[in-house]
Amino acid sequence: MWKKTFAVGIAAVTALLSVSSCNSIVGNTAAQSTVDSLGNPIDNEEALVKKDTVRLMDLLDSLNKGKIQFPAMDSINKVDPKVAKRNMRDSIYRELNKKDKHIYLTFDDGPLIGSSAIDSITTAKNIKISAFLVGKHVNMSKRLKRDFDRYMNNPLVDCYNHSYTHAGNRFHAFYSNPDMATADFEKAEKDLGLKHKIIRMPGRNIWLFDDVRRIDLTSGQQTADMLGVNGYRIYGWDVEWKINGLSGKPVQSVDEMYRRIRNMLGNKSTLKPNNIVLLMHDDMFQNKKGQQLLSSLIDSLKQHKDYKFDFIADYPVKY
Ligand SMILES: [Zn+2]
Incomplete structure (x- = not known):
C-alpha cells in the first residue's frame, strides 16, 4: 500500500518540478540580472526551485513508508506552482512532526x-x-x-x-x-x-x-x-x-x-x-x-x- 502512496508522491513532486521549471522560464529575464563575470547565472530562480525540489524529494524519501495525502495531479496543474509546492511541503512537515x-x-x-x-x-x-x-x-x-x-x-x-x-x-x-x-x-x-x-x-x-x-x-x-x-x-x-x-x-x-x-x-x-x-x-x-x-x-x-x-x-x- 505504501508503495502506491510513495509512487503518487514522487509523481506529484516531479509534476511540481516540471510546472515550476516552466514558470521559471517566464521569470528568467529577471533572474538573469544576477550573473557572474562570465555571464553565467548565479543561483537564479530556476536553480533555487530545483534545490528546493531536491530537498522536498529528500524529505519525502524519509517518509517512504508513511501515509501522506498528496494533492490530486489535476489540481497541481491548476494552482499556482508555488502554492502547490508550499502545500506539499506543509503536508510532508505535518507527517514528519507526528513521528518520533x-x-x-x-x-x-x-x-x-x-x-x-x-x-x-x-x-x-x-x-x-x-x-x-x-x-x-x-x-x-x-x-x-x-x-x-x-x-x-x-x-x-x-x-x-x-x-x-x-x-x-x-x-x-x-x-x-x-x-x-x-x-x-x-x-x-x-x-x-x-x-x-x-x-x-x-x-x-x-x-x-x-x-x-x-x-x-x-x-x-x-x-x-x-x-x-x-x-x-x-x-x-x-x-x-x-x-x-x-x-x-x-x-x-x-x-x-x-x-x-x-x-x-x-x-x-x-x-x-x-x-x-x-x-x-x-x-x-x-x-x-x-x-x-x-x-x-x-x-x-x-x-x-x-x-x-x-x-x-x-x-x-x-x-
Ligand atoms: Zn577526534
Whole structure:
C-alpha cells in the first residue's frame, strides 16, 4: 500500500518540478540580472526551485513508508506552482512532526579522562550513546583500558572507529596518503575488536553512506572514497557542543544547545529530517561541572516524549 502512496508522491513532486521549471522560464529575464563575470547565472530562480525540489524529494524519501495525502495531479496543474509546492511541503512537515525524532549523542576521542563519567551518566539516564574511539588511547594506561572495557561491556554504549592514531593531529598530511590512512582505520578496527564498519574521520565533518557523499575539506576526499569502497560508512555531525574540559565552562550553554537541537529538528535543517547527530568529546566531561551540564542537557531532551536516543548504527531512521 505504501508503495502506491510513495509512487503518487514522487509523481506529484516531479509534476511540481516540471510546472515550476516552466514558470521559471517566464521569470528568467529577471533572474538573469544576477550573473557572474562570465555571464553565467548565479543561483537564479530556476536553480533555487530545483534545490528546493531536491530537498522536498529528500524529505519525502524519509517518509517512504508513511501515509501522506498528496494533492490530486489535476489540481497541481491548476494552482499556482508555488502554492502547490508550499502545500506539499506543509503536508510532508505535518507527517514528519507526528513521528518520533531520533537523537544521536556521539562522543569522540575516547577512551580519555571523562569516558568513565559518560559511561555512568548513560547508565543512570538509561539512554543509548555512540562512542567514536581512538585505538592508541586504549593502550596509554591501565585506567583507559578499564574505561574502554566499560564502554564495550555497556549495552547502552555502541563503539565505532575514529582511527588508531587520530592522524597525530596532522590531518592534512594524514589524508594526503589514503592507503596509510585506511590502514590506520583498519588497525583500530582490529585492535579494538569493533563490530561495525562505521567511521568518523578525525578533523573532518564528512558523510559517506548510501547515496550521501558530503565532503567538508577536499584533502579528506580520497581517503573517504577509499574507505567507502572498502565497505565503511562515514558519519559527520549536524551540531557540535563545545566545553572547556578543564574548567567545565561551556562555549554554548545547555539551554542554547537544547534550543538549537529543537529548532533544527523543527525546521528540518539536519542532514536527514527528524534525525540529529550531536558531536561532543570525551575530555569535555572530566570534571563535575561538565558532567552536570551533560546530565542537564539529557534531562531537557528527555522531556520530549517523541525524542528517542539511538545508536549511529541505526542512522538514519526512516518511517
Ligand atoms: Zn577526534
